[in-house]
Amino acid sequence: MIRNILVTIVLVFSFLGNTYAQERLVNKANEKYDAYSFSPAIDIYQRVLDKGFVSADLLKKLGNSYYFNANYEKASEIYKRLVDDYGTEIGPEYYFRYSQTLRSLGDYDNAGVMMSKFTTATADESTGSRYKTDKDYLEEIEKNSNRYDISPFGFNSRYSEFAPAFYKEGLIFSSDRDTGNFARYRHSWNSKAFLNLYKLNADSISQNEVVKLGKSVNTRYHESTSAATKDGNTVYFTRNNFKEGKHVKDDEGIVRLKIMRATLENGEWISLEELPFNSDNYSVAHPSLSPNEDYLYFASDMPGTLGESDIFRVTINSDGTFGTPENLGSEINTQSRETFPFVTSKDILYFSSDGHIGLGGLDIFATKIAYNRFTGPVLNVGKNVNSKMDDFTFIFNEETREGYFASNRTDGMGEDDIYSFVETRPLDFDCIQEISGTVRDKISNEVLVGATIKVIDENNEEILTTITDSNGNYSLSIDCNQGNFIRALTEGYVPSEEYLGKSDGKPRIMDFYLERGTVTAGFGDDLAKLLQLSTIYFDLNKYQIRPDAEIEIQKVIAAMDKYPSLKLKVNSHTDSRGKDSYNLWLSQKRAESTVAYMISKGIAENRLQGEGYGETRLVNECGNGTKCTREKHQLNRRSEFIILE
Template identity: 35%
Template sequence: MKKILLSSCFSLYCLFAVQIDAKAQYVLKDADKQYELYNYAKAVDLYEQAYKKKESLHAAERLAAAYAYMNDYKQAESWYAIASKMSGSKPENILGYAKALQSNSKYSEAKVQYQAYIDQKKDVTERQKDVWLSSCDSAVRWMKNPKKVELINEKALNSTQSDWGATTYQGGVVFTSDRTNTGFESKESSPFLKFDGAKTPDKKIYGWTGNGYLKLYIKPSPKDSLALFPIKTGTKYHVGSATFTADGNTMYFTMTPIPDDLEKVKNKPSTVNVEIYSSTKGADGKWGEPVAFPYNDVNKYSVGDPFISTSGTSLYFASNMPGGKGGTDIYVSLKTDAGEWGKPINLEEINTTGNERSPVFDANNNLFFASDGYVGMGGLDVFRALRDGAGIGKIENMGYPFNSPQDDFGFSLNEKGGIAYLSSNRNNGLGNDDIYSIDQKMIIAFKLEGTVFDKKTNQPIPNALVTLAKVNGGTVKTEADEDGNYKFNLAAETEYNVIGEKTNYRSDSENLATIGLKTSEVLKQDLHLEPVEINKAIRLENIYYDFDKWNIRPDAAVELDKLVKIMLDNPTIWIELGSHTDSRGKDAYNLSLSQKRAESAVQYIISRGVNKNRITAKGYGETQLLNKCANNVQCSDAEHQLNRRTEFKIVKQ
């Protein structure tokens, strides 16, 4: 009889496992479809659900790549770390891990992973090796010796979505944004599009980001409200990245109309590339119908990031047209005597095998541009190419904090030739890409010094990442030295948060201020990071429930909020929240009650802003007692209380 019972239990277990696997495969198939249509925001949710049901290399790789495409580098780092260690993983996952670490300012760790990839891939060119490894070394040096400037987030322009490409125009600012729910009404109901070729894409939401499509906005003066830029484009999709002639009467901008002759194949993604158009203001002050740049080719390549010279006779732009040196190159088209645009010329002195974009010239004809093909901090960096006679001389990286580990691009210059506005998706912004202005009058009043320690061993942590965030202001970062020491410059009358991070540790943060300090002094602030221990149960104290109830009491909410903070401060960790009872009462009842309590706690945490995929409820009933107090064993109330507990385990970091 026992053999039959065991056999039946085993059969039920196998059936349950098969059902879970089938569900995981179904979700995975749906996730793949969204991923292949470039709907990354939808794909990551489905891949995470599939991974929770059944861990797989495919799901981990796709999550890493999708998060990287969405510029969520912390999540990309976490998933590439997982994927690179799984059985059957390819060297490309190590490269992805290195790039994600670099994007998160973890340069010493990134260098180790770049070297690991180079060791496995013998075909990496010497130039590429030098760019990767030298970039890590240079970035650490630049962060420890920052330029005396401050980047100011232009909150009057920025939203929680993507805002970039600000340029001055007749006393105001014109910029590009994919914000949604603006309240603006347009008669048109308003990079490239990828979508199911059998049908046109959603006219409100761009699947790649989950945000709206790019549009041009204008803020005519500091006192005026934002408004849609008054041009009729005839497209419901992307419009953006504008440049104006010196007299302000002609503009060049990018646009993605859906062409009638676009080849559409069912269940295959179609591509609509970016194009450049121009428009001229009429005598009535209204912008005319857009005119296509003659070298657009919507089915073959993109043409974007236009910049018109002061004379109006040179149009610079970025394109991935055939014949270039890399991904996107910078080109110039010269206006002929007949008033037509000549064939694009590749700026070979500037372009690399990487990507160059955002060309802008100052009054001295020096070129500012963005590139990921030179030694830099990561992503696109801002460079300046100094004019040398008729050619290009020295090309220099603008350093930190002009540049960051993320993409820094889409800038414009002031009348003195300095950078007026800069676009960046660096951390701690309001949205994805944000617009920043440059304050070059930063006054250093105080210094901050400290050491980053392991909270468990009290030993210094070498090369930890430390971030100094001004309250309601910008951030700067540095990497601690081999002894865990770090330092920053501080401004007077300012509040700051200082945050320490390191792979395999939970972050730590402290508050400090220079408000009221009269004499120059060195402030001290150490940080203590707690090691992450996977699947180690951590007890949450003071989580109590009323008898036979599972609703969250106010006193329990206070304790659960502490866990919410841990999860929000460490956005890549996943946890299992477990609820345990003592042995009094029936086993089945206790198991059911504990599950309800765990689910109630999880729902509370989700309601506080934690993604549902990151937390799982598990009721253990009386199956994991901490002492001898099992069924029919006499124990005191205190001994039973030890078993009644709520715990959490970190199951993924």
């Protein structure tokens, strides 16, 4: 009896010791997991699980570790066990991730079942409704599929190559090829070597040769995902957060990512600086420039993020400073990952996501963001660019129809590979509606020649304008994915307006019948305001009349033809940027240019005067030394037509 008791005591202590050892292992794995060190966390969690010690928390973290390392097959196994054994203890995001892993394995039926459970479980009604409407996503993806001729990138290696970016006549891309043998420079996220930036065909010296971008840019830590200005003299890129050669961790022990900017001078990258909205407490990464290089798009998990990472943009001011980052909103960003943005010359935003419905892992999506709208449809670009694995860092040249992207699909040469492609059929997401009609006098029914037709969006921003022809007719094309107001106006008449909501894109005839109104004008009034002219802009540092300005000035000429006694003074103004004396000279030249143009169109010289005021009559606070947005500075660059007689 005593012997049996002693044996039992030994077994109990052995069990308790074993349990304590497993708890220590789990705590160690949790530390690695919390620090985003997924690869060692996987090793430890799997060892504990194989010994029969299991919990919902362990399965969550092990499944997530596989998921974020793109091992969707193993992640699916763990998520299945989590859902089967602990379904009442998990949040909706685990149904979503399980659905994504099933999709990557081609099990679309069960993926749909898990997505339905996610939709039911989610507390976010807008998110739930999005997935309810996406139940026929495979049909939608199929419609957009097979629009690309794809070829492997000729400079892939057995290591990772991804993040292609246009640079001069060639490319910049990211790779771990030269550090693959140095174990001490491996990253604990995935146990892979640290990344550097490389260039290809960017200068005559390195034609068809891959060379590193430069020592001042590349370090022994991660550098990846870059964006360069068209002149090749400025590059933005992603780097690990470190100072004085050491990693900088946040309060949770995580090394975040930051965007850096460097300038090329005499063949060397100098003036390296981190962007002012970087932080030690969140990541800012994956930069991309707008076509005019006045916005920087990026991914971040900064405060205000809707999911795990969102796409943001920030204004780049003319002096190189930055505005305040803005989230692109809930039509683009989801509860999951949105990342790797790229904007084409036609204002198409491409990005990668595992939050929008796809084929598995990260898929590439596109949406049109013209007129600063972020509410249009988001479309999956389809097979064969998208696969069951991760597809990302998509870039595209609208003129040549050529581009590149990266993927970790199984038929590649290395961990991640770059692929080149040619687009053979454009993505079909534009909804263009043709609007036409005639503008007439309501009483006489006479056509009104030169009447202005404006398209104004729901944010009260003017996005299009045209004028009626000699028969009083007009025509224009609008985006029918967005509600718009169509407004008709002309001198001496009360403006008329009609609202057009989202539609199916069928052509629409809209005739306007304007009533005469009373417009009083006197000495000192601005005729531009009375005629509701659009702002007359000049190109930066130029004073020649632009074609869009000609349309507005023609309306002033028409008023002077109608009222022969009317005399005007053209006042021209600049913003505060530049030297005061230069701005005064430039505004005077613009005033003189406007007067000369009107004289060339038949207006007598003695009926016109012109004077430039430079920056002496600003309409807002944007004086010398004041930081203002491009939009605010633009308000000061204006012309006035002041009535003298």
